[in-house]
Amino acid sequence: MTLSLSLSLSLSLCVCVCVCVCVWQVLLVFAKDDAQSNSFCWACERAGFRCNVARTPEAALESFQEKNHDLIIMDHRHSRYFDAEALCRYVYSTCVCVSVVTQRYVENSNMMSCYNELIQLHHGEIRAQIKLRACNAVFTALEQSQEAIEISSEDQIIQVHTHTHTHTHTHTKHKDRRKGSLDVRSTTSRGSDAGSSQRRHSSMARIHSMTIEAPITKVINIINAAQESSPMPVAEALDRVLEILRTTELYSPQLGTKEEDPHTNDLVGGLMTDGLRRLSGNEYILATKQLHHIPGHLTTPLSLNDIPPCIAQTMENEDSWDFDIFNLESATMKRPLTYLGLKIFSRFGVCEFLSCPEATLRSWLQIIEANYHSSNSYHNSTHAADVLHATAYFLCKERVKQSLDPIDEVAALIAATVHDVDHPGRTNSFLCNAGSELAILYNDTAVLESHHAALAFQITTRDDKCNIFKNMERNEYRTLRQAVIDMVLATEMTKHFEHVNKFVNSINKPLAALEENGSFVCVCAGKCILTAPENRILVKRMLIKCADISNPCRPLELCIEWAGRISEEYFAQTDEEKQQGLPVVMPVFDRNTCSIPKSQISFIDYFITDMFDAWDAFADLPNLMQHLDNNFKYWKSLDEKKLHSLRPPPE
Ligand SMILES: *[C@@H]1O[C@H](CO)[C@@H](O)[C@H](O)[C@H]1NC(C)=O
Ligand SMILES: *[C@@H]1O[C@H](CO)[C@@H](O)[C@H](O)[C@H]1NC(C)=O
Ligand SMILES: *[C@@H]1O[C@H](CO)[C@@H](O)[C@H](O)[C@H]1NC(C)=O
Numbered sequence: 331m332t333l334s335l336s337l338s339l340s341l342s343l344c345v346c347v348c349v350c351v352c353v354w355q356v357l358l359v360f361a362k363d364d365a366q367s368n369s370f371c372w373a374c375e376r377a378g379f380r381c382n383v384a385r386t387p388e389a390a391l392e393s394f395q396e397k398n399h400d401l402i403i404m405d406h407r408h409s410r411y412f413d414a415e416a417l418c419r420y421v422y423s424t425c426v427c428v429s430v431v432t433q434r435y436v437e438n439s440n441m442m443s444c445y446n447e448l449i450q451l452h453h454g455e456i457r458a459q460i461k462l463r464a465c466n467a468v469f470t471a472l473e474q475s476q477e478a479i480e481i482s483s484e485d486q487i488i489q490v491h492t493h494t495h496t497h498t499h500t501h502t503k504h505k506d507r508r509k510g511s512l513d514v515r516s517t518t519s520r521g522s523d524a525g526s527s528q529r530r531h532s533s534m535a536r537i538h539s540m541t542i543e544a545p546i547t548k549v550i551n552i553i554n555a556a557q558e559s560s561p562m563p564v565a566e567a568l569d570r571v572l573e574i575l576r577t578t579e580l581y582s583p584q585l586g587t588k589e590e591d592p593h594t595n596d597l598v599g600g601l602m603t604d605g606l607r608r609l610s611g612n613e614y615i616l617a618t619k620q621l622h623h624i625p626g627h628l629t630t631p632l633s634l635n636d637i638p639p640c641i642a643q644t645m646e647n648e649d650s651w652d653f654d655i656f657n658l659e660s661a662t663m664k665r666p667l668t669y670l671g672l673k674i675f676s677r678f679g680v681c682e683f684l685s686c687p688e689a690t691l692r693s694w695l696q697i698i699e700a701n702y703h704s705s706n707s708y709h710n711s712t713h714a715a716d717v718l719h720a721t722a723y724f725l726c727k728e729r730v731k732q733s734l735d736p737i738d739e740v741a742a743l744i745a746a747t748v749h750d751v752d753h754p755g756r757t758n759s760f761l762c763n764a765g766s767e768l769a770i771l772y773n774d775t776a777v778l779e780s781h782h783a784a785l786a787f788q789i790t791t792r793d794d795k796c797n798i799f800k801n802m803e804r805n806e807y808r809t810l811r812q813a814v815i816d817m818v819l820a821t822e823m824t825k826h827f828e829h830v831n832k833f834v835n836s837i838n839k840p841l842a843a844l845e846e847n848g849s850f851v852c853v854c855a856g857k858c859i860l861t862a863p864e865n866r867i868l869v870k871r872m873l874i875k876c877a878d879i880s881n882p883c884r885p886l887e888l889c890i891e892w893a894g895r896i897s898e899e900y901f902a903q904t905d906e907e908k909q910q911g912l913p914v915v916m917p918v919f920d921r922n923t924c925s926i927p928k929s930q931i932s933f934i935d936y937f938i939t940d941m942f943d944a945w946d947a948f949a950d951l952p953n954l955m956q957h958l959d960n961n962f963k964y965w966k967s968l969d970e971k972k973l974h975s976l977r978p979p980p981e
Pocket of ligand 1: 666704705
């Protein structure tokens with residue numbers, strides 16, 4: 331169970347990309363063979379790149395001068411062998427290529443991760459970026475040079491042969507690639523006179539019209555263009571920006587710098603990965619585990635009008651945040667979702683919106699609830715009812731109402747109801763490790779969330795009796811279905827930081843900027859931010875995510891009960907993993923050793939605090955924040971007394 335969390339930053343390798351756009355030759359500069367160099371060799375072979383190994387800087391330079399490699403990977407971990415940075419500088423100064431980029435790669439000798447790194451370098455944004463710089467450099471050369479210029483392809487076939495004044499294009503064979511390629515580095519780096527800036531500008535314009543690429547590449551292009559006309563400090567700052575943009579995990583925090591807390595580690599590992607990524611190659615274990623089957627029959631439908639008074643009474647304050655869902659769970663004999671659903675859906679006029687008879691809604695709620703597993707200690711229908719409750723509560727907040735349309739509200743209530751249907755009480759990582767049918771069906775990607783969404787629609791549309799969508803107009807159904815699916819998939823924790831960060835950047839920050847101005851003109855602008863379709867999607871995702879993991883914001887007693895249930899479910903998973911010889915995904919959740927207070931503290935620190943700060947800034951939730959603070963202090967106090975249990979022992 332190693333996540334890059336524990337890797338020290340000082341163990342880094344220096345990757346120097348020196349690129350013409352050709353078949354890749356890779357030079358490894360490693361004083362000694364070790365797991366890391368072996369993995370890179372293997373990765374090169376697998377990727378079909380040619381690979382040389384050099385043991386000393388001298389050998390490296392000699393080899394480089396001969397082969398003119400496209401990628402040099404230098405071992406930067408042991409300064410006693412050689413000075414990688416000096417070697418880097420030397421390569422820069424002698425490089426006959428059009429552009430040089432350096433990157434760092436943190437030590438990781440997992441073969442697949444080396445392979446992925448190479449492939450990413452080869453195909454990723456970096457290559458586009460390099461191409462772009464190359465093009466720019468070539469245009470500069472074209473306009474400055476009095477000489478003929480030839481640009482050769484990867485097979486050393488000349489693509490363009492041009493005289494500055496004649497601009498003739500011919501295609502001939504060329505034997506020596508190095509002679510054919512040109513050193514324009516020196517001309518570009520010196521070209522800072524006024525004319526050159528204007529010229530480069532037109533070069534950039536040409537490059538823009540040449541490339542059809544991903545949005546991120548467009549962004550990089552724009553920044554590149556801005557750099558051209560910026561003073562040095564700005565250009566350098568933009569270099570930093572580009573460096574960050576080139577990483578693929580744009581919305582993930584840099585795990586490498588997080589504290590090394592095993593609870594956080596396990597939660598991140600258990601909730602945010604698919605289990606496969608954390609194992610190398612062959613450790614992936616194929617086993618067959620039968621998932622629970624859909625229960626065959628339903629109990630006879632009850633009538634909404636004769637909800638027993640004792641149940642009606644427990645639901646009286648369902649619009650309050652402090653509503654006690656566990657009372658309802660016992661009063662309804664474990665059918666809280668059906669009853670709470672009837673009440674909340676009718677409060678929001680869902681049947682009217684869907685043009686569906688109440689009897690259909692009733693049957694639908696019953697069959698959905700029946701497909702939650704009562705045997706799960708956490709992910710049973712009480713959790714679904716709880717998330718439905720939180721969703722309904724959030725939907726009544728002023729800002730949320732301003733942002734969402736009726737169809738969004740209906741989608742949110744439906745999504746909350748079905749969001750964990752048929753949950754097996756095991757995490758995605760477990761299902762992937764166990765080679766479960768679901769993991770295979772969904773290619774180890776968002777396995778559970780995909781299943782919840784797909785099954786919900788299957789159950790609903792299979793039988794007219796419970797098909798709440800059957801009277802909907804086709805286009806409206808498509809819109810609603812899309813919104814429900816999007817929200818259910820948003821509950822997947824691998825995307826946690828992506829959703830939260832997008833919300834903060836697209837909604838919190840612009841709204842805060844408007845509020846600072848405090849002008850009347852802004853009311854309209856604020857409305858626009860709130861109701862833009864792309865922002866409504868972000869609001870809905872954030873809403874269901876917060877509802878899904880709002881346990882730490884509930885009143886203390888409820889919070890403690892939930893903590894007990896989730897811990898028990900994780901313990902059961904660890905038990906089963908041990909029993910079946912599967913990798914233990916979250917070792918801290920071992921019933922013999924686990925500190926529940928510590929696990930709650932880590933969960934709150936890592937996932938909850940920032941998210942609810944953002945959600946509170948948007949929706950204004952003082953009571954939730956008060957509970958959160960209170961609960962956090964409770965867990966801290968238990969932890970300070972070195973207690974591992976849910977509650978202090980009786981006096
Ligand atoms: C959910 O699990 C708990 C055990 O943690 C159990 O007491 C409760 O009855 C279950 N609820 C439902 C609706 O199955
Ligand atoms: C899983 O991967 C296969 C092969 O790439 C693909 O054909 C299939 O559509 C994928 N299934 C899902 C559910 O993504
Ligand atoms: C705030 O007000 C200033 C001056 O009135 C204006 O230039 C600026 O665009 C406003 N900011 C936003 C975010 O609207």
